[in-house]
Amino acid sequence: AAAPLAVSAGCALGGSSTPAPGAVAAPNGLRPLPIPPLATATTDTAGVRRFTLTARPGSTEILPGKRTPTWGYDGSILGPTIRARRGETVAFTIENALPEATTVHWHGMHVPARFDGGPHQTIAPGARWNPTWTVNQPAASLWYHPHPHGATEKHVYRGLAGMFLIDDEDSDAPDMPKDYGVDDIPLIVQDKRFHPDGTLDESDPTDVGLLGDTLVTNGIAGAYLPVRTSLVRLRILNGSAGRMYNFGFADGRGFQMIASDGGLLRAPVALERIALSPGERAEIVVAVDGGVPVMLRAFPFEDRAGLDRSHAAQFGVEDTFDVLELRPAANLGRSAALPAVLASIPRPDLSAVAAERHFELKWFMINGERMDMNRIDFSSAVDTTEVWTVRNTDNWPHSFHVHDTQFQILDIDGTPPPPDLAGWKDTIYTTPGRTFRLALRFADYTDPTLPYMYHCHMLFHEDRGMMGQFLVLAPGQQPAPMTMDMPMG
Ligand code: C2O
Numbered sequence: 219a220a221a222p223l224a225v226s227a228g229c230a231l232g233g234s235s236t237p238a239p240g241a242v243a244a245p246n247g248l249r250p251l252p253i254p255p256l257a258t259a260t261t262d263t264a265g266v267r268r269f270t271l272t273a274r275p276g277s278t279e280i281l282p283g284k285r286t287p288t289w290g291y292d293g294s295i296l297g298p299t300i301r302a303r304r305g306e307t308v309a310f311t312i313e314n315a316l317p318e319a320t321t322v323h324w325h326g327m328h329v330p331a332r333f334d335g336g337p338h339q340t341i342a343p344g345a346r347w348n349p350t351w352t353v354n355q356p357a358a359s360l361w362y363h364p365h366p367h368g369a370t371e372k373h374v375y376r377g378l379a380g381m382f383l384i385d386d387e388d389s390d391a392p393d394m395p396k397d398y399g400v401d402d403i404p405l406i407v408q409d410k411r412f413h414p415d416g417t418l419d420e421s422d423p424t425d426v427g428l429l430g431d432t433l434v435t436n437g438i439a440g441a442y443l444p445v446r447t448s449l450v451r452l453r454i455l456n457g458s459a460g461r462m463y464n465f466g467f468a469d470g471r472g473f474q475m476i477a478s479d480g481g482l483l484r485a486p487v488a489l490e491r492i493a494l495s496p497g498e499r500a501e502i503v504v505a506v507d508g509g510v511p512v513m514l515r516a517f518p519f520e521d522r523a524g525l526d527r528s529h530a531a532q533f534g535v536e537d538t539f540d541v542l543e544l545r546p547a548a549n550l551g552r553s554a555a556l557p558a559v560l561a562s563i564p565r566p567d568l569s570a571v572a573a574e575r576h577f578e579l580k581w582f583m584i585n586g587e588r589m590d591m592n593r594i595d596f597s598s599a600v601d602t603t604e605v606w607t608v609r610n611t612d613n614w615p616h617s618f619h620v621h622d623t624q625f626q627i628l629d630i631d632g633t634p635p636p637p638d639l640a641g642w643k644d645t646i647y648t649t650p651g652r653t654f655r656l657a658l659r660f661a662d663y664t665d666p667t668l669p670y671m672y673h674c675h676m677l678f679h680e681d682r683g684m685m686g687q688f689l690v691l692a693p694g695q696q697p698a699p700m701t702m703d704m705p706m707g
């Protein structure tokens with residue numbers, strides 16, 4: 219087994235040591251990748267795992283030698299990695315030490331609507347929020363981030379985001395790389411722009427919002443990862459507001475994709491590129507050779523974007539960024555080969571489809587409407603299968619995210635999805651002009667009052683109103699939506 223790397227002390231995220239000033243600079247100026255610390259929990263007598271998170275302002279050395287005012291959970295930027303097993307009950311005390319109201323949304327989580335952390339679950343400055351639920355979904359790399367009405371982009375861009383990892387029997391497989399921070403690495407990829415004094419440039423959004431010119435990985439620009447094992451698992455989150463990436467390795471080597479948004483794929487898939495729009499995740503495993511560094515790079519997204527060339531540049535899809543240099547030791551611990559079968563994913567049962575719905579994404583609207591917190595767009599019956607048809611009829615990039623569930627793509631323009639899109643998904647890039655058909659199921663939780671959201675996850679679009687709300691109802695239950703005049707949260 220590999221010796222643990224000394225990654226936790228000097229370059230853990232947050233606090234005053236983010237990352238340690240003067241941290242062992244490499245010849246090419248890269249700094250060691252900060253690994254978000256695992257959130258600590260206490261377990262009460264009922265077996266409930268209790269976490270505390272405080273959203274607060276701080277300052278972070280994102281660029282070497284510059285202090286940037288940022289927001290973070292517990293630390294100065296991003297947040298600790300929360301980890302729980304399927305079947306465990308988790309409970310949170312979330313404290314808002316920011317100067318304005320925020321929320322905490324559990325992206326990808328199957329969770330009761332009142333604990334979903336959408337725009338209805340506002341936490342006022344100085345207030346607390348106490349969501350709790352039992353984790354019941356497959357092992358996955360989920361994440362958490364703010365979702366305040368009209369201000370999500372700003373809150374995420376300032377630094378509020380963290381990973382939420384779920385474990386189960388499949389992810390326990392002995393041959394999986396799973397030593398957190400050693401051969402199992404969370405990678406939160408974002409883009410930012412800076413004023414000369416180091417403060418974040420939040421001005422002048424493009425049509426996809428706050429597009430940055432600097433690639434930031436786990437809270438710093440220019441990162442390398444010391445590697446001690448022959449295989450490395452990267453849990454990549456596109457945590458950007460509006461930028462899309464097409465990840466691959468600079469020397470052209472391939473990798474195995476093992477998980478999409480909502481969990482492990484059926485089997486590893488050999489790829490050379492993985493495209494992620496904002497909010498999407500992919501877990502990949504790459505083989506490295508002793509002493510041979512290799513760069514994880516974001517290549518132009520153009521091919522997958524489906525945008526014509528005259529439009530492409532303004533959305534940043536032609537840009538290339540270095541993301542993370544993997545720097546293997548001369549002598550590597552030999553990792554086991556990946557399991558040939560990772561998980562079983564039941565095919566959706568389409569013999570009894572309870573509802574078919576259509577969503578057109580166009581002009582900052584979904585089906586011609588902008589978000590209204592007092593309008594419920596539809597109600598779904600709990601624990602039934604629905605088929606949703608999603609079409610981006612704009613010449614712009616959009617994505618589509620649904621709360622409370624993980625869905626499967628049935629087909630894209632009538633063709634089964636490629637292997638990287640054939641597992642559990644909660645967010646998809648909707649290529650202009652293509653028709654995506656999704657199978658969804660909203661299990662367990664019903665609430666006649668509080669809705670779940672569906673929206674474009676390009677946060678500028680979401681904030682501009684590309685979002686709708688739906689209730690999940692028990693048989694016979696009548697909707698009784700609350701209005702915004704009533705006290706929230
Ligand atoms: Cu990642 Cu509705 O959000």
Ligand code: CU
Nearest residue numbers: 616674676679
């Ligand atoms: Cu959009």
